[in-house]
Amino acid sequence: MNHPFTGPDDVERAFARAGYIADTALATSVFLALALKRPLFLEGEAGVGKTEVAKVAAAVLDRPLVRLQCYEGMDRASALYEWNYPLQLLHIRLWERTAEDAAGRAALERELFGPKFLLRRPLLAAVAPDGPAPVLLIDEVDRSDEEFEAFLLEVLAEFQVTIPELGTLSAQEEPLVVLTSNRTRELHDALKRRCLYHWLDYPSFDKEVRIVRERVAEVSAQLAASITAFVQRLRQEPLFKAPGVAETIQWAEALTALGARRLDAERVEATLGCLLKYRDDLDLLLGDKGADSSPLRRLLAEAGAVAGRQVDG
Known part of the structure; x- marks a missing residue:
């Protein structure tokens, strides 16, 4: 795919203008995927911003985004054409x-059996688009079956599709392909070797504060620091599902909508549904609600101390 970037720094700045705070390693991976015309395989916990990379890439490249949402039992017809x-x-x-x-x-x-009656599914829309080459997002590829994974490897290797009634359609310009995985299962080595790999981890404290303030303009610096400190401390607890960056942003939006200026136990308890999505995790955090030593109050105290040090520093 043709692109305007001369190096990773250009990618990092373009992503920042689009509201996505990318570090040097991720910007380098995106640049190399474009320069080498290789698929980019992003792996990491849910909610760390993997899907958003493809969306922002499409926006900064001014290309359409074609999304293939994978699921168990997906077949060729639902991904290619019908x-x-x-x-x-x-x-x-x-x-x-x-x-x-x-x-x-x-x-x-x-x-x-001509083009008039052909329903283009995401893979065909990416290989033979009506307009410019798109950014192809293959989301949560780990949820698909191994048979579909093998078929996907074949398509990505050649960027061409054979339709018996129409012949072979080949990509005039290869799309930027972004695959994401939450590691619900291990993918075959053959698919990984076809791609550039990048592990997208939870951000550092400073980076997550920047993300919150970028995405939630109304939040104050102090509240953004307190929110980030609490969420990062919460991720250290033995939860069934730790909150991702997406949940941090959602919580910041909720607290801002409620007019919060600081974190307190009552407000946090009332809005925990923005962060935790399982009953067992809620029970673990709330414990004995009235006790001063409850996990919620302990985490609030620890997060407050961390946020205070960061702001003072």
Whole structure:
């Protein structure tokens, strides 16, 4: 894919203008994926911003985003193409009223399996787009089956698709491909070798504060620091599902909407649903609500101390 970047620094600045705080390692991975025309495989915990990388890349490159959301049992048809059977059937019925000769039937068969009746699913839309080459996001590829993973490897290796009725369609310009995985299962080495790999971790304290303030303009520096310190301390607890950066942003938006200026136990307890999505995690954190030594109050105290040191520093 053609791109305007001369190096990772350009990528980092372009992403920052689009509201995504990327570090040097991620910016380098995006630049190399474009320069070497290789898929970029992003792995990490849910909510750390993997999907957002593809969305921002599409925005800064001014390319359409084509998203393939993977799921268990996904087959080729749902990812590649299907024929519009209802429209084909309607066309046949209309033809039966107007023509019945052999030449007409042959013409009908050719027409029925032409581009007019083809439903382009994400992979075909990326390989043979109607306009410029898109950014292809293959989201949560770890949720698909191994059979589909093997098929995906074949498509990414050649960037061409064969449709028996139409022939082979090849990409005139290879799209930028971003694959994401939450590691619900290990992917085959063959797919990983085809890609550039980047592990997207939880951000540092300073970076997460920057992200919060970038995405939630109304939040104060003190509250952003307190929110980040609490969430980062919460991730150290034995939770079933630790909150990601997406949850940090959502919580900051919620607290700002409620007019909060600081964190207190009552406000945090009322808004925990922004951070925790499982009952067991809520029970673990709340414990004995009235006790001064409850996990929630302990974490608030520890987070307050961390935020205070960071702000003072």
